[in-house]
Amino acid sequence: MSQKREILFNAFDMNCVVHQSPGLWRHPEDKASTYNTIGYWTHLAKVLEKGKFDGLFIADVLGTYDVFNGTNESPLRSGAQAPVNDPMMLVSAMAAVTENLGFGVTAGTAYEHPYAFARRLATLDHLTNGRVGWNVVTGYLPSAARNMGQEDQMEHDERYNHADEYLEVIYKLLEGSWEDDAVQADKETGIYTDPAKVHNIEHEGKYFKVPGIAITEPSTQRTPVIYQAGASSRGIKFASENAEAVFVTSPTREILKATVTKIRDAAEAAGRDRYDVKIFAMQTIITDETSEKAQAKYEDYKSYADIEGAQVLISGWMGVDLSELDPDEPLGSNVKSNAIQSSVETFQKASGDDGKPWTIRQLAEWVGVGGFGPITVGSGAEVAEKLIDWVDYTDVDGFNLAYAITPGTFEDVVEYVVPELQARGAYKTEYAEGSLRNKLFNAGDRVKDTHRAAKYKIANRVAAQG
Template sequence: MSRHRELLLNAFQMAAPGHTWAGLWRHPRDASAAYNSLDYWVSLARTAERGLFDGVFLADVIGQYDVYGGSAETALARAAQAPNLDPFLLVPAMAQATHHLGFGVTANLTYEHPFTFTRRVSTLDQLTGGRVGWNIVTGYLESGARGMGLAEARAHDVRYEAGEDFLEAAYKLWEGSWEAGAVLRDAESGVFSDPARVHRVRHEGPYYRVDGRHLSEPSPQRSPVLYQAGTSSRGRLFAARHAEAIFLNGHSKAVAARAVRSIREAARAAGRDPRDIRMFLGATVIVAPTRAEALDLRDEYARYLDAQGQYALVSGWTGIDLAGLRPDEPLAYQATNAMQSLVENLTAPGERPFTLADFAEFGPRGARAPFIVGSPSEVADALIDWAEAADIDGFNLTRVVAPETLEAFVDLVVPELQARGAFKTAYREGTLREKLFPGAGPHLKASHPGAAYRVPGRSAAS
């Protein structure tokens, strides 16, 4: 039996009928239209835990995709990530139905305040026994900014400057407000918490201000596992400083490897061990007992792909209106206020230019990430090959037809990976952070910038 790196796996989901593949909710075996029921999410979580997945990664977006044709009509009609629910409210039900599964929850810091947001995350971390991660996003949709009463979204780089300020305030609250041992629960004396060990946080930043004590007692992880998805020039610096796990895409091994390399180099320059950041690559996987059956499934699924919905998604992600693009016209680089890293990848010099037809393809070009179709052994080969070629730690597996594609992966691919020593055969004990970083302990590593805000005298293990 050959040995490979032990891969990490997340089920990439969104609390919406449509996610990254528009139109698949129409498939007769797809259950995504029931996204607003607890049974849907509990069933998904149980399947993911049966497959020993590390987590469910919940995407989110504030606003509607209204760049395509200058209107949100297409996104709304085609369920292009609309409507959607608050992902935070799904986690308790999934956590109650599982014991080890982690939850990476997306939250847009631009429309949050550190004082209340840190309590919400601490609450989830306590209720789940330390299984929560926060996917840090800064928001890019103008429709979201307008919905929040703002004239326009913050400029791309300014969003990250505000993110630095937000995280400093959050670290102070999570790490520096309550000392270890501040909660006594002493029924005899009548003292629940020792006031002398609960410290007032004062933060006067350029974007956020805080003056108060953290509202929650310390949760198992204190700070949640910190996910981030920014791979633009400014996003890489932010991720290299703060992220413990990064979600990225790449339509070729060279593109993905280049992104990973740049982030690891930036982490080293920031004084962190580059291996303290887990890299998750998005991937679409269609598997069946034989290659022929998998190809038939791919063709079947492709008939339900909604091209107009795909155009609405890509237009929103890039900030470029695809409505004016001819089918064979290459997408040209434009400086936008949306996902700069995606625009850069789609228009990278030396890469075959992306066209409108590519974005409507149910395949590698449309996925903008690994698109793997085959038998269990072929899929396992491909995942291992991508991981080794791009130096990634695991995959965020995109929803295609729910729950069919996730169940097939669990039943067919997981045993194949386990047989090769490329996937765990049992969960480790501990928090999400301890599972992702064996031996690291439940809290932020001492080398992480958030650790600098710990209460003086409190050890990393306390």
């Protein structure tokens, strides 16, 4: 059998009860309500490492989805990403019970100063021996902006301009402050760090002024792997310069193929290789030992879906109050968003089997199980064949797997789908060595020379200074 392209898997979760499947927390086999225990996360991490998942991608928001009806009532009643806890505090516990699993942690650029955040990133990279990635988000919920002392979030494209400078500060601190051999730890001389090898970054920009040094020594990766999830025009430009992994949400193969091509073209235009960016497409897999059992499982899950909770999530993603629109009308092309623009564009392109645009009600029913990504239902063999087909057709690198129930959906993928992919030569049988970056790209622990962060590397800076 010929060797196929190896498919990458991330598990998609969030430190809350309802991430992408509102209502499913009521299912008797779902454990999402134990999200606030260490045991939930350590068990999940061990399941994913058993299945050779590349990483666990942990989403996050800093506000409530109060766009729907303009209140917190619906998100609180449905549990739609509220309550939600901090994702970064989960990583150390999961790293302690695994050796290879990566962790993509979501954190926004809007409300925390980059100087303090750079230390948190470096700390996690040290503690995990280089298995951390940072999913860079600019924020999209007005409630977060209000509670952080602002009247509203910045305009969509300006949020990315702000994020560009935020990352510049992060790169300068993590790549350009400490030389690799700055730490001497010399017991004879009594010198722990050579001051001559630690440099001020002297950053002064439109949004931030950071004159001094990083207060962490270099970690395995220095800069953690950069993840990004925006697929708007401005988001793709941001990704082309910064992202090493991009998450996209496309309901059809055709839309996904076009999006993947745009991202790869943009990376190439930015002076990088087309495949310097790993692209993960959102997908929900419902599987069992037979197609019939998988279908029955899916029908069971659908009976628990919470349509109001789905509308809460969609309203937040789009920045549009769906309660004010007719649920039986298609989402109009005139809807404008200051939230996730790519979500609006994707929703507007979506259509049912009859080729007609989906109504708001149909969209909510779709989101009810697994969120707004394709749902694949079938035996392990059927699912494996479909995933391989999607990769071949779209040029995507892998899948960001949402769940219907947790950890059951992930346990099913590990039991039924992973062995079928491995049998077809389309999935790893062992992890690669080293850091998360090396596992993904097989090119070392540090950012590639074509990445934006590379121009801030201390070696380049010292050489430029003579």
